Amino acid sequence: MAELQQALMMVFSWEVLAVVLGASLFGLFIGAIPGLTATMATALLVPVTFFMDPLPAIAAIVSATAMAIVAGDIPGALLRIPGTPASAAYTEEAYQMGRQGRVGQALGVNLACSAVGGVIGVAILAFFAPLVAEFALQFTSDEYFWLALLGLSCAVLVSGSDPLKGAISMLLGLLVAMIGMDSVSGQMRFTFGLPELLSGISILPVLIGLFAVAELLRRLPEVGQRVIPTPPVAEKPFRGVGTLMWRYKGGMARSGVLGTLIGALPGAGADIASWISYALSRRLSRTPERYGTGHPEGLVAASSANNAALSGAYVPALVFGIPGDTITAIIIGVLMMKGITPGPDVFTTDAALVNAIFIVFLLANLLLLPLGLLAVRGSRHILSVPPAVLYPLILLFCIVGAFATNNSNFDVWIMLILGVIAFFLAENDFPIGPMILAVILGPVVESNFMRSMIKHSGDMTLLFERPIAAVLGVIAILVWVAIIATTVWPVRNKRRQSVQD
Amino acid sequence: MRVNDLVMGVVMALIGAITVWGSRNFPAMPRQEFGAGTFPTLIGGLLMLLGVLLALRAWKRGDLGFSWQGEFAASRVFLCIAAVILAVVGYLLLAPLLGFPVVAWLMTTLMIGWLSSGRWGLSVLVGGVATLLIWLAFVELLRVPLPLGVLERVVY
Known part of the structure; x- marks a missing residue:
């Protein structure tokens, strides 16, 4: 109880509340501009959070x-x-509702269901994370090695249609993580005689490069070529929303729980949660034929799922230090920069901080309603900001943000080089998610493996000795079997088909 | 901008081979076969293997060497990439000499002017305001030592 009180005092300070409000408005602005993602908003925010205490930063x-x-x-x-991308699953549905003159209602459903989904996610997070953490206190390097490997494997499995490219992207991320001094033996690796690389590549310029510069390169050619039409006015956003939510309450609750679970899966984030919930809602619906024609049922399900997934991703991130998606990968990076290593110990050593994070989550999801309404009302103004003005400013912000990490131009070079490489890879269908997860998880996998090998005198079979480690190990191996199967099967099927033709 | 997966695969395999070669001298831990070279060698080896698989798959499919996909002309995309690289490299080279305020203002003004097809009044104004705000936020508030260059002599 004392911890909860302390957490409440931490959250309801002027500094934290002002940060929440400022960051919320920033998030609304970036999210409402087509092409700029939630991950990009996070990457652009990190340089500023670098100078804050852990709680306001998170x-x-x-x-x-x-x-x-x-x-x-x-x-x-x-x-x-x-x-x-998290809205893509139900864009058509919401747009069709708009064409029937119900654009306000569509956005009202989005807002209200997002808030409900978010609250479901927070409730699950706040209830389960401490329980899992208590269980995880018994984990040794064996379990952590398998967990981190499982995180990497899942990231590849869910990264997209081509697991081969996902795996290559992951390996490139691991390669970036290998640069600098090896944390176990102290050996210098791939530093090319550059003193700046001795402590490894800082996570911040990597994030800004992969998620802001690469995205900018993808969007820049659109400027002046594509004209964004003037949006219609969204009238009376909350009219009839309550009735709709009550009618589809089962679907909303199911999607909230499902979204949280998908979010907790390493590598799968809000976008995957929203696609799967939409598809499941259609399959279980009594009127599946009405989907895609402006039917709100799928909208209710998917809107609550994507916000629930955001909270779900924090379960593995806070409990094990294993990111559930790109955003929590960034959070782990931020916490580590502040000297806090996420893991089960955090729940005992920094219990107030963990509780405060849960409260912030709840607060942010409740603020969704008034601030979201504000964004709907101001959408005409937000959408009229010309990209020709916005993109150069984002680039300048990227440069300053990368520089601020170590006050060094070297990091700006890293940001530029990785940004161009990530753009090129993404153009060739290599997913970027596995790469950033690998940059974060690479050192975790390696250091825990080395610790286990020192403990077991180099006997790898002992990695399966402890029961939980054995289960995690078997699951990790099964995931890799699934990855190989999904890569080989389509090729075989295609070949068989062409032989039959 | 799509490059044949055959080329991508070969490049990945080459990166893998270079990694394996670069890790050959990393010492093992005392009385262990594992050491600082274990993971880099493993990653390099896997990269070689998957690179070769990617190349083989593309070769069997008979993909084209280089193709242009996307709604914008290749020249426009290359121009944009070049502009971003030029802006960042230009900043890196000039900021220590001329100072952040001058270079940031110049960079944003030129980019906005170019992207907005010549609305120079707007670009000078927005560039100036943005530079001022970033300076106030990062230098005055967060104490990030952005370079002043020659302006140092003017200010101090």
């Missing part, structure tokens, strides 16, 4: 991402352009 990221995911629904409903 509060900023939590509120900005929750708002960005919701704001992504606005251009989807108004213009049929999803603001973030």
